[in-house]
Amino acid sequence: MENSLFDKTFRDSEGNIVIAQPPNLPLLVGITxxxxxxxxxxxxxxxxxxxxAFGSLFTWAWQELxxxxxxxxxxxxxxVLIGLIASRFPNNF
Incomplete structure (x- = not known):
């Protein structure tokens, strides 16, 4: 299998295209x-x-990153990590 940019972007180590996955515990806790x-x-x-919510979603984003x-x-x-951090700043900009 050629290691093209598409492959690195969307395929996992087994060659499957992965865009969405079943949610893991930090994501489930964060959404709830x-x-x-x-x-x-x-x-x-x-x-x-x-x-x-913030801690769980931050953990999920960190793990994904x-x-x-x-x-x-x-x-x-x-x-998601950038969005979470930006959401904590006041809207005074």
Whole structure:
């Protein structure tokens, strides 16, 4: 198999094209906590859920960035990581 840019971008080590995968634990926890923050609008529970959501999604993005199966998954991790960090800055720019 030729190691073209397409192969490095979309294929895993076994030659399969990988764009989406079943969610792992940090992603499941992050999505669940994010949905719960939309239900619980204020208070300590909201703050805790927000921290759990951020930490879980940050962990997922970090894992994808450094352990993703191909360049696409690594780029996805980088984009989510940048988005998470940017979401924490105030909108005063």
């Amino acid at each position: 906590a994010t949905v719960l923050t939309l239900i619980v609008k204020s208070g300590n529970i909201h703050t805790g859920l927000d921290a759990i 450094f352990e993703g199966v191909n360049y696409f998954r690594r780029a996805l991790g980088l984009l």
